[in-house]
Amino acid sequence: MTEPAHPQPAPGADRSSDLAEMLGYLAACWDEERRLLARQLHDSLGSSMTALTMHLALLTQHIPADNKAMRDRSAQMKTLLANIIETNRKMQLELWNDKLEFLGLKAALAELVPAWGAANGIKARASLPDDEGSYTRTQGVVLLRCAEEGLRNVAAHAGATEVEVVLDDDGEQIMLTVRDNGRGLPQHDAARESNSCHGLRLLRERARYLG
Numbered sequence: 001m002t003e004p005a006h007p008q009p010a011p012g013a014d015r016s017s018d019l020a021e022m023l024g025y026l027a028a029c030w031d032e033e034r035r036l037l038a039r040q041l042h043d044s045l046g047s048s049m050t051a052l053t054m055h056l057a058l059l060t061q062h063i064p065a066d067n068k069a070m071r072d073r074s075a076q077m078k079t080l081l082a083n084i085i086e087t088n089r090k091m092q093l094e095l096w097n098d099k100l101e102f103l104g105l106k107a108a109l110a111e112l113v114p115a116w117g118a119a120n121g122i123k124a125r126a127s128l129p130d131d132e133g134s135y136t137r138t139q140g141v142v143l144l145r146c147a148e149e150g151l152r153n154v155a156a157h158a159g160a161t162e163v164e165v166v167l168d169d170d171g172e173q174i175m176l177t178v179r180d181n182g183r184g185l186p187q188h189d190a191a192r193e194s195n196s197c198h199g200l201r202l203l204r205e206r207a208r209y210l211g
Contacts, residue, residue, distance in 0.1 A: 020205060020208060023202075023205050023206065024206065027142075027202070027206050028138065028141075031096075031141050031145075034095040034096050035095070035096040035101075037095055037096075038091075038092040038093075038095035038096035038098075039096075041088055041091060041092050041095070042092055045088055046085070046088055046089075046092075049081060049084055049085045049088065050085070052081055053078070053081050053082075053085070056074065056077055056078060056081065057078075059074070060074045060078075093115075097111065097112065097144060099111055100140050100141065100144055101137075104132045104133075104135070104140070105132075105133065105135050105139075105140040105143055105144065105167070106128045106129070106132055106133070106167070108140070108144050109126050109128060109144065109147060109165060109167060110126055110128065112126075112144070112147060112148065112151075112165075113125060113126040113147070113151070113165050114126070116151045116155075117163070120155045122154070122155070122160060122161060122162065122163055123161060123162045123163070124151075124162075124163045124164070124165070125164055125165075126164070126165045126166075126167070127164060127165070127166045127167070128167050129167060129168065129169050131169075133169045133174075135174075139174070142203070142206050142207060143167070143174070143176050145203060145206070146176050146178075146203050146206075146207065147165050147176060147178060149203050150165070150176075150178030151163065151165070151178060154178065154180045154182065157182075158180050158182025158183060159182045159183055160180035160181050160182030161181060161182075162180060162181045163178065163179070163180040163181075164177075164178075164179050164180075165177070165178050166178075166179070
């Protein structure tokens with residue numbers, strides 16, 4: 001029986017490659033949908049809330065000084081609008097960080113890490129390279145998503161008081177590290193966690209797809 005001149009790849013290898021390619025495509029589609037939704041929130045809801053704030057300020061000027069009830073109600077409405085605007089801003093940021101698109105990965109990480117730390121009551125800092133680096137849009141998105149998912153896991157499971165996000169780029173290899181001073185995953189729970197932490201598994205596959 002004659003062996004083939006060129007060994008054929010195992011069927012499983014082809015399937016894994018196809019799945020990785022499909023996953024990369026689907027993830028890129030998800031990111032684009034998130035970007036578009038964030039833009040819609042900014043352009044429609046954000047603009048409407050800003051207009052309402054201006055109209056409320058104009059109406060408040062016409063409330064008589066001695067009408068305390070109306071002035072109190074106006075102040076409550078102003079506070080409510082401010083809260084809605086801030087919630088909208090946070091939703092936009094969770095969906096898509098415009099700094100990634102316009103200023104680059106370093107700027108996006110520099111904003112993400114301290115904001116996450118303030119929101120979770122954890123001391124957080126980002127250690128970033130001096131140079132911006134020439135990352136493709138896909139690379140930047142995946143690295144930012146990895147940082148976000150890593151921080152989410154720290155908040156949910158680590159019980160940490162300090163966390164550091166480190167981006168290393170020597171020109172040939174890019175490494176993103178999220179380290180904290182919390183508790184690690186107990187060895188007997190590792191298998192269960194590997195089955196349940198779909199977010200981390202998805203990011204691992206996305207990073208593998210990038211090469």
